[in-house]
Amino acid sequence: MSSPGADSGRKERLRPEALQPYAPLLLLPVVALLGWFGGQPLTITLIYGATWATYAVGYDMFSGFSGRVNLGYAMFPATAAYTSAVLSARFGVPPLLSVPAGVGGAVLLGAAVGALTLRIKGIYFALSTAIVPLALFQLTHVFGKFFGGEEGIWGVPPFFSDPRLDLLVVLAILGAAVAFSLWYVRSKAGLILRGIQGSDLTAQALGVDTFRFLFVSLLCSAGIGGAAGAYLVHFQMLVAPEILHIVTTLQIITFTQVGGPGTIVGPAVGSFLLVILNEYLRAWTDLRLFAYFAVLVLLLRFSPEGLLAPAARALARLPRRPAAGGRQGKAT
Amino acid sequence: MQTLPTILLFGLATSGIYALMAVGVALIYGVGRIINFAHGAFYTLGAYLTYLYAVRFGLGWWAGAALAILSVAAIAIAFDRLLIEPIREREVIVWIMTFAFAFAVRELIVLTFGARPYSIPAFVPGSVSILGQAIAAQRLLVVAASVLALGFLWGFLYRTRTGKALRAVALNRTGAHLVGIPVQRAHAAVMAISAGLAALAGIVISPINVVTPDMGLEPLLMAFTIVIFGGIGSLKGSLLAALIVGYAGALVSFLWAPELVTFMALVVVFSVILVRPTGLFGLAVERA
Numbered sequence: 001m002s003s004p005g006a007d008s009g010r011k012e013r014l015r016p017e018a019l020q021p022y023a024p025l026l027l028l029p030v031v032a033l034l035g036w037f038g039g040q041p042l043t044i045t046l047i048y049g050a051t052w053a054t055y056a057v058g059y060d061m062f063s064g065f066s067g068r069v070n071l072g073y074a075m076f077p078a079t080a081a082y083t084s085a086v087l088s089a090r091f092g093v094p095p096l097l098s099v100p101a102g103v104g105g106a107v108l109l110g111a112a113v114g115a116l117t118l119r120i121k122g123i124y125f126a127l128s129t130a131i132v133p134l135a136l137f138q139l140t141h142v143f144g145k146f147f148g149g150e151e152g153i154w155g156v157p158p159f160f161s162d163p164r165l166d167l168l169v170v171l172a173i174l175g176a177a178v179a180f181s182l183w184y185v186r187s188k189a190g191l192i193l194r195g196i197q198g199s200d201l202t203a204q205a206l207g208v209d210t211f212r213f214l215f216v217s218l219l220c221s222a223g224i225g226g227a228a229g230a231y232l233v234h235f236q237m238l239v240a241p242e243i244l245h246i247v248t249t250l251q252i253i254t255f256t257q258v259g260g261p262g263t264i265v266g267p268a269v270g271s272f273l274l275v276i277l278n279e280y281l282r283a284w285t286d287l288r289l290f291a292y293f294a295v296l297v298l299l300l301r302f303s304p305e306g307l308l309a310p311a312a313r314a315l316a317r318l319p320r321r322p323a324a325g326g327r328q329g330k331a332t
Numbered sequence: 333m334q335t336l337p338t339i340l341l342f343g344l345a346t347s348g349i350y351a352l353m354a355v356g357v358a359l360i361y362g363v364g365r366i367i368n369f370a371h372g373a374f375y376t377l378g379a380y381l382t383y384l385y386a387v388r389f390g391l392g393w394w395a396g397a398a399l400a401i402l403s404v405a406a407i408a409i410a411f412d413r414l415l416i417e418p419i420r421e422r423e424v425i426v427w428i429m430t431f432a433f434a435f436a437v438r439e440l441i442v443l444t445f446g447a448r449p450y451s452i453p454a455f456v457p458g459s460v461s462i463l464g465q466a467i468a469a470q471r472l473l474v475v476a477a478s479v480l481a482l483g484f485l486w487g488f489l490y491r492t493r494t495g496k497a498l499r500a501v502a503l504n505r506t507g508a509h510l511v512g513i514p515v516q517r518a519h520a521a522v523m524a525i526s527a528g529l530a531a532l533a534g535i536v537i538s539p540i541n542v543v544t545p546d547m548g549l550e551p552l553l554m555a556f557t558i559v560i561f562g563g564i565g566s567l568k569g570s571l572l573a574a575l576i577v578g579y580a581g582a583l584v585s586f587l588w589a590p591e592l593v594t595f596m597a598l599v600v601v602f603s604v605i606l607v608r609p610t611g612l613f614g615l616a617v618e619r620a
Contacts, residue, residue, distance in 0.1 A: 069424050116606060123367050123564070126427065127556065128605045131598050138595055250431055257428060290439035296432040301415055304425045 021182050021316040024265045028175050031272075035167045043163045047235060049275040050170040051228045054177050056255045056267035058224030061181040062217050064262035065190060067197030068121055071130035074248035075113070076222040077229025078133065078239075080106040084230040085153040085239045086146070095159055099230040106226025107219050114218040118211055121200065130246065137244040152240035156233050166235045173231060174268065177224045181264045182316060184220065189213055254296050260309025265316060269308055337463045339582055345471045345540075347578025348478030351571055352533035353555035354562070355482065356526030358570040361559070362502040363522040366416060369430040371530055371555060372548025373437040377404050378531025379538040379547065380441055383450055393455055401531045408527030412520045420519075434548075441545045450543040455536070474536045481532055482571070485525070489567075498522060502565070550594065554581070557597040561604050 035046040059073045084102035087093040093101070109132075117128045140147040147153065160166055184190055192213050195203045200210050233239045242248070259270025281288045299307070353371060360368045378400050386396030411433060419425050454470040461467075489495035501508040501518040509515050533551065541547065558577050562569030577600070581593045 067424075069427065120605065122423075123427075124560075124605050127560065128602060131602050135595075135598050135602075138598075247435075250428075250435070253428055254432075257425070286443060290436060290443055293432050293436035293439055297415060297429065297436055300425055300429045300432060301418060304419050304422055 021186065022179060023315060024269075024312075025175055025178060027269075028171050032168060032171050035171075036164050040163065043167050045276060045279045046272075047163060047167050047170050047232075049272040050167070050174045051232050052252070052255060052275055053268040053271035054170070054174045054228035055225050055252045056259065056271045057174070057177045057181050057264055058221045058228070059252050060256050060261055060264055060267045061185060061224070062221035064256065064264075064267070065185050065193040065197065066214055066217060068118075068214070069126040069129075069253075070218075070221070071126045071246070071249055071253075072113075072132040072134075073129075073221075073225060073252055074244055074246075075109060075129075075133045075136060076106040076225035077232075078136065078243045078248075079109045080226030080230035081233045081239045081243060082140070082147060082153070085156045085233045088234070089153050089156045090146075095157055095234050099227070099234070102230030102233075103223055103226040106222045106229070110219045110222030111215075114215045118214045118218065130249075133244040133246070133249070137241055140241045140244070147241075148239075150241065152238055153233075154238045156237045156239065158237055159231075159234050163235070166231075170228065170231060170235075173227050177227070178264060178268055180220070181224070184217075185264060185318070186316070189216070193217055256306075257296075258299055258307055260306030260312050263306070263309055263312035263316060263318060266306055266308040266312035269312070270306070335465060337465050338467070339586055341462065341467055341471060341475070342586075343579040343582035345474040345478075346582050347575045348475050349533045349537050349551060350554050350558055350578050350581075351482060351574035352478050352529045353551045354558040354570040354574050355485065355567060356529045357555045357559050358562075358565060358567055359522050359526050362565045362567070363498055364412070364416075364420075364519040365505075366420070366430070367427055368523075368526075369427065369552070370411070370434040370437070371526070372552030373434040374404050374408060374527040374530035374548075375534035375551055376441065376543075376545065376548035377407065377437060378534035379452070379543045380445060380450075381531075382535050382538070383445075383452060383543060386452075393453070397455070397535045400535060401528050404531035405524040405528040408523045409520045412523040416523075417516060417519070438545050445545075447545060452538045452543060454539040468540070470536075470539050474540070477532060477536045481529060485529070488525075494521075553594065554597055557601050560601050 031046060031050070035043045038046075055073070055077055058076065059070060062068070063070050063073075080099075080102035082102075083105035084095070084098040087098035087101055088095050113129065113132055117125055120128065140152075141149050144150075158166075159169065185193070192203065192208055192210075195206075195208070196210050196213065203210050229243070255271040255274050256267040257270075258274060259268065260266030278288075278292065281291060284291065353375065356374075357368060357371050360366050360371070381400035381403050382393070382396045384396075385391045385399050386393045389396070391399065415429060415433065416426060419429065454468065456469040456473050459466040459468050460472060487495075489499060497508070497513045498518050498521065500511070500513055501515055505515055508518070534548065538547075554577060558573040559570055561577065562571070562573030577597070580596065584592050584596050
């Protein structure tokens, strides 16, 4: 695929401005230092933060740019998690091999789902993707002996005994995901994806094979979510079927929405902020979930573009998104 | 022993509930251009508010039910006006909004009533013998209520001026606006009517099932199945699909297991979307 910067070719990549979009990656060492010296509870919170941030980046690089809402995104982390858990806990495959296998599983699922659903769009795409994790959830129960049913799979071997090392790995995964996604969405392929969001008929009329671009983008999105999901099972040492619940995907969409969809960095930062907020709300127990959804409702109502979107977009030099939902025309 | 009349009547009651839900989802989509994932919340709210009014306020079940339907309709108007209207043109954000609202309502219910199930006594106790089979009278009430409510809805939509205006908005919003139909009020009206129907469904079924914070999930899923099966935006398609899915569901749960009904629904939706996204009676996909 093409290089970043549409009119590439020359040494432009070496100029310092060309690196500006990647500047937010400098936050990662800061997070790593905080987690390293900040005590175990903070380390663990940051591990979850980085994992959800990677999910959000994976979700955003496909849905935030193509405009196709993947309401079943949790299927990718979940498939990778279950694959890696089954291989390592049931067949004794070393985690170093089972995690890549998990990513492969997620990408394969992405290929199957993409082949079936990418020719449709709008609510039809969203609903058909939403059904996949529901069906997978049923499968984990139907084949309960193998996938552990309600209980999930326990006794997944860990990589390290010190969570601080886990934190370094998940931050590395996040960094790679952000760097790759930023490069991808700023490349020609990213431009074409945004074109497809604007009007896929126009894109097709211009001779663009829209299916191919959507397909590749969905596979990358699956791989990113898969990597974070597969690694997390080895930190948690278990996987439970709740990961396939629609709430998982909604949470990813919420983080993305708060950070600003279509900006890559925004969703990542938003995930960290919300995971940390969620941790502090834990003291409220009963009220926590209600407060959570109430905040989401208010955010959607008063800041539908996302809170961090303007900053993240300026930094990455991404154009403003076309007003979402152009499909509906301009009535009222 | 399960026999034919039982299956026929159970299927009819199930279809009635599904139809009350599906017609609302179809109307809100047709007129308001919203995919309303919060529809299950209206269903659940209907049952809980009935319990609240009837037991805690001591109004009795019938008055409690009537008041609950009105309250849900009022909540729906507020939901449409305050939360949906400002972002209506942003399709994706509206979906997430309806999801978030549904979950916020669920959590509010858990905070207020707890997660434990409630039971509501039958509005009409006893049973009726049909062809030698004892059928709970409440199940007949479900059938009667859905047939009546849907009949009134039909009369309203096709025989009154207001109904005509609503259908005009569904056909062409800009055109309706131009001839002086208050489009925003049409949105709110449709949201209120549909929410009222969902509340009615939740209320009449609650003596048969139990009242839980998640009771709306299954009918929501079935309503979407039906609307997609019947063709998004087509009321007649939704009604016919409700009958088919209701009876298929009754058969599946009698012959195999009730848990398979959801799975059946998923299979139906996925195949319809892939094979014929416009459904049985759907308009062209891009009319939407």
